[in-house]
Amino acid sequence: MADSIAAVIAANRFGLGARPGELALIGTDAREWLRVQLRAPPPALASAELRSSAQILAQALQVRREMQAERKAQSAASLPVDAAQQRLPQFLRPIYVTEVSARVQHAVATERPFLERLTQFWTNHFAVSIDKQFLAGLAGSFEREAIRPHVLGNFGDLLLAVETHPAMQLYLDNYLSVGPNSLIAQRRARHDAPHLGINENLAREILELHTLGVGGGYTQQDVTRFAQVLTGWSIGGEGGRFAAGEPGRFVFRPEVHEPGAQLVLGRRYPDEGFAQGVAVLRTLAHERATAQFIATKLTRHFIADEPPPAAVAQLADAYMRSGGHLPSVYGALIDAREAWLTPLAKYKTPADYVVSSCRGLTLPLDAERAALAPFEVLGQRTWQPGSPSGWPDRSADWDGASALMRRIQWAEAVGARVGSRRDALQLAPELLGANLSAATRQALAHAASASQAITLLLAAPEFMRR
Amino acid sequence: MRRREFIAGGAQLAAGLLATRVAFAEARGGRARFVLVILRGALDGLAAVPPLGDPDYPGLRRELAFRGPGEPGGALPLDGFFGLHPALGFLHECYGSRELTVLHAVASPYRERSHFDGQDVLENGTSHPHALQTGWLNRALSASPTRGGREAGVSLGQNLPLVMRGPAAVTSWSSSRLAALDEDTLARITDLYAGDALLAPRLADALAANAIAAAGEGDGGMPKPVDGPGAARGKARYAEVVRAAAGFLRREDGPKVAVFDTSGWDTHANEGAAQGQLAGRLAELDAGLAMLRTELGTTWKDTAVLLVTEFGRTAALNGTRGTDHGTATVAFLLGGAVAGGRVLADWPGLAAHRLYQGRDLAATLDVRALLKGVLAEQLDVSPQSLEREVFPDSSAIRPLRGLIRA
Incomplete structure (x- = not known):
């Protein structure tokens, strides 16, 4: 009886709900059924229709350019501009539908449901939301490109893949952020053009939501300085608000980057261009506060709304010992005594x-x-x-x-x-x-x-x- | 420092007036209605209610600073010092008919800059994030003598926001295209849930809300869900929520309190001024509130609607023509029950040394003073309850008095 409740817990609490026959397949060693799912590399979603975010974004930028031109022409001819307004959503919507459909079909069919739940956990941890322009077309490729390949890797690599993905750069506005003393800002100042400067949105959310967590010991000054570190992290496009360069891909723009060393969370980072931001992310990935935050969220998601402190400590220790090696952290989750207690009380989303x-x-x-x-x-x-x-x-x-x-x-x-x-x-x-x-x-x-x-x-x- | 008209903690209110007000609240009996609208994402108070008379304002907002009333794209006139965003035409009309009070330089006790902790504090009614798992509005309903039938409040949406969670019986409601349940199936599910401490009361709450909604079919009924692309659907859903709120509050035996929330206020980049991103959101909000007045009909005269947000935004524009997370902001109190036509603000000024941490509008009014005032006068919650259960450890925060029409 104890064994069979363990199978139910494995299939529901760790998995995505049992398919007929799954409980029998899990058999008497529920923990091993979970561990096996972590051994092979994560599968890619199979569908010929799925395209890369760079392709999608490059096309979306093109559609937007045409749309703007059309709108200009229409308003010059006093025609209603509504039809033009719809062009971008009409381009993005089918991409969203295809991506969701591929994701759901995979979740329903997968024989590695623990891995899929972990994937969805990380997508939600590094959330983007399709209510912002372009994101309806990019949320799916973001998950496929930045999340899936790293779910069984190291947290530091996952973090870097996420923060340099065009979807995240767009969602949290960083592609627009400009160092106040960068070459571009100085040039603009000479021409008395509108002021350019930083946007701290991404820097704050990396600290608050992606790594240290809200009580993680950073100050407003750390947010501001980290935002300066991240200036120049941007997206290639047609120029203008998007940098020149390969359309739809992450680019580092040295002329926008704030020059000089920055002190973030008490540590000095010399100006090495793009590498300055990478170094800050590396540090953040190895902080105890990050381990604690990730451990708490995983425990809340898999075990209980009020995460049992002993389980959180075990996960955080596994994180620190392994340097953020995620399968080691998942292993601690499987080993946590609290994960196998009844009743199954967590209300499904x-x-x-x-x-x-x-x-x-x-x-x-x-x-x-x-x-x-x-x-x-x-x-x-x-x-x-x-x-x-x-x-x-x-x-x-x-x-x-x-x-x-x-x-x-x-x-x-x-x-x-x-x-x-x-x-x-x-x-x-x-x-x-x-x-x-x-x-x-x-x-x-x-x-x-x-x-x-x-x-x-x-x-x-x-x-x-x- | 320029001081605006300011009512400090009831000091100006004579005991005699207080007695009149209590008597009036009793006379109004069960008719008083309260609507709470939470603006999630941190509304830019300096754009919604620009301090046109502050000499430091134009320099901070640069090309996005509003000009005065009458100029192209200019703000709408309030009291000479403050203006109102030109997208807020209905609110301006309410101000003119003394049905809108604007409160400025308001903030919750939260002084960090996380949306999510900020909203938690705004809703839990304490000074700290995650200090309580229940909300001040639910606790106020528990303590309010004027509550109506079984369901004292309704949240328009599928789930309850934190502010509505707690011991008082409240429900949530949203329009759905799904077919109504077969009665026999429903009876069997009710039996199946009988021993379940969560699902049994939730199902009962849902049935109660549906019963009230069905009873309202005669006078306009509840809205049906709307389909359509993007922005059109967004606007339609707003209208749907407002119509549903009014549908519940119009019922004599229905809930006294309705809650809904709106999002899209997190304007980090390209915020716009008279036109643009924020203007569009404000126009939708304004239209929604106008519709609320229409839909409430004669109930509007007994209604107070409060609009609050978790915190404000930086006093200066950032480098991407937007604003980052800040501290103090505005709140709006409107409705036929409101003693309006005023801006209440102890204005701290926007000079560099007056800004909180050198970057944000400083807070001079704790939002709990406003909330306490509204709950006391509109829902008859006693001072003892307000200090103990509703806003624990808040005896130093005196309720604002005179917010509701006597």
């Missing part, structure tokens, strides 16, 4: 709920638009957390009355669609194993129809949690 339902019922996921709909309807539109802090990760953030009603309504729609093609009573032990309650089993046995039984299974208290 809407995305978890949808993915686990699709896995459990082996729903044939329609490609394209239909893959997006449930996430939107249940309140967690993919890659749109709305802020750089990402989606919240406590039950209270998701357990609203209206949210619950929608889940149940969606479960009813799924039940109606699936009908008698699935047998809920037979599936329930396959998905919930030893966690299936007598009350739920009874309700399923007495359901008025096969579709109602599916609805009751998805609405069951133990299916709402992980």
Whole structure:
């Protein structure tokens, strides 16, 4: 019995919800099932339609140029400019749809669900949000290019890949930031042109959200100086607000970089151009505060809303001992005693709920638009957390009355669609194993129809949690 | 330092007036309504309510500084010293009809610059992030004698924001295209949740909200969700939320309090002035509030709407024609119940040595003084409750008095 509850925990708390047969596959060594998932390199998403962010952004910049020209011509001819306004969204939207659809299909089908949950954890840790211009077209390639290849690597490499990705440069405005004493600023000052200077958005969020955490011991001065270090980190484009250079790719612009050494968190960084920022990121990746922050977030995500301090300490120690080697940290998570306790109390996020339902019922996921709909309807539109802090990760953030009603309504729609093609009573032990309650089993046995039984299974208290 | 009209902690309010007000609140009985709008992302108070009379203002805001009323792209006139962003036409109308009070140089006790901790403090009602897992508005509802039926408050959205979490029965509501539940299925799920300490009350709250929403069908009903691309959908959803809030508050037996939030205020780059990014957001907000007044109908006269944000933005423009995270900002209190037509500010000035840490508008009013004043006068929350449960350890912060029409 103890073994079988461990399988349920592995499949739900660490994974994305059991597929039929998964609990049997996990068998008696749940920890080993998780460890095996960390051994091979992470898979790339397979779809011929997925393009690189550099390609997408270069094209998007081109569309925007055409759009601006068109708008000028239209307003000169006193025609409405609305049609031109829609060109960029119309270009970005299909890319977003393709990316979400590929991601969802992978999550539903994967046999390494722990790895996929970790991927989604890091995407949310380094959140971008599609409500900012261009990001609808870039959020997917950002995850594929900056997150996925580094999930089983070192935190420092993950961090550098994220901060130098065009999506992050755009999202937190750093591509526009200019050193107040840089060559460009001095040239502008001679011509009495509008003032240029730093934008501290990315520097602050790296310290607050990506590395040290909000109580991590940095000051406003550290934020300002770090922002100066990061001046010159930008994106190639057509010139103007985007640097010259290869369109859509990260570039370092020496003429925009603030000259001179900078003192950040008590440490002096000589001016070595791009390498100055890389050096600060390296330091941040090895700070104890970063280890503590990452450990706390992982523990909250995988174990409990109020992270047990002993587990947090074990993860943080593993992080420090290994120099931020992520599989070592995940190993500590698997080894944490608290990770294997019942009850399974964490309330699923809407995305978890949808993915686990699709896995459990082996729903044939329609490609394209239909893959997006449930996430939107249940309140967690993919890659749109709305802020750089990402989606919240406590039950209270998701357990609203209206949210619950929608889940149940969606479960009813799924039940109606699936009908008698699935047998809920037979599936329930396959998905919930030893966690299936007598009350739920009874309700399923007495359901008025096969579709109602599916609805009751998805609405069951133990299916709402992980 | 230039001092504007300022009401300090009730000192100017004679005991006699206080007695009148208490009597009036009782007479208004259950009709008083309160709407809280949280502007997430830190609204730039110096752009929303520019201090045109401050000699340091134009230099800090450079090419984005507003000119005076009457000039092209100029601010709308308030009291001669402050102006109002030209996108806020409805708010300006409210000011003229004495239904809007503007409060400036306001801040929560939080003095760091994280949005997320800033919002946490604004909502938890203490001086520290994550100090409590419940919100001041829920605790105030627990302590308020004027609460109505079972659901004292409603949050427009799927989940409850922190400010609404706590012991008082509140609910959340959002319009949905999903089909209503089959009654038999619902009965079975209700049975299945009977022993569940979380799901049973949540389901009951959801059903209560739906019942109120259904009862309102006769007088205009609840909005249906809207589809459409990008910006159009954004605006439509705003309207949807406002109409739903009004739909609940109009009900005599419905909730007394509604909460919703808006985002998009984090203007780090290319903020704009009379036109542009912030102007667009403010225009949407303004239109939403105008719609709220229309939708509330006769209930508007008993309503107070409070707009607050987690903190302000830097006094000076940054290097990318935007503003970074700052400290003090504005709050707006409007509605038929508001004693308005005033700007309340103990203006600290924008001279370099007056700025907080040399960069932000300094705070001269703790937002809790404003919140306490509104809760006392609009929801009849007692001074003892305000000091103990609603805003713990806040006895030094005296409630602002006279905010609500007597």
